[in-house]
Amino acid sequence: MNYYIKVLQNYANFNGRARRSEYWYFVLFNFLISIVLGFIGGAIGFELIGTLYSLAVLLPSLAVAVRRMHDVGKSGWFILIPIYNLILACTDSQVGENEYGSNPKDSVANPDILDAKKHTNKKRNPLHAGFFYSFKHSFIYICFLWKTTPLTTTSETNTAMRPSQIPQLCWF
Secondary structure (H helix, E strand, O other), rough: HHHHHHHHOOOOOOOOOOHHHHHHHHHHHHHHHHHHHHHHHHHHOOOHHHHHHHHHHHHHHHHHHHHHHHHHHOOOHHHHHHHEEEEEHOOOOOOOOOEEEEEOOOOOOOHHHHHHHOOOOOOOOOHHHHHHHHHHHHHHHHHHHHHHHHOEEEOOOOOOOOHHHHOOOOOO
């Protein structure tokens, strides 16, 4: 949420560089707020609320996108190229200084990173991360099998099942 507020505070700043985390957290919170406002607008019968929010964050969205392109060493005009701008937004920042300024990842340029590194000395359990990783992939595999396995007859009555009788556990 700090990145979202930081982008809104620099709403018209097209100079400098923006880290991947700053850009993508802004995109995430912008998306979530848009969904909530869409539901609220639909519930109260005022759909214009989502449009007003989109207009309010248009300039900050453009500014953070241009700064993100600057972080990878490209001109801000690259946000107009459809697929390539997404690739650039996912690319790691250019190391060191470039023509748009210093790297925001450098600890000298960003003292908040030094404070964050002091508090991240916790050792993480690798089994914990491995469990959730394997659980996620197992769930996706089970859903894939569930959706692709043909269930045309039942063993008890030997009658064909209608698609509406097949439970839908996975929506992808």
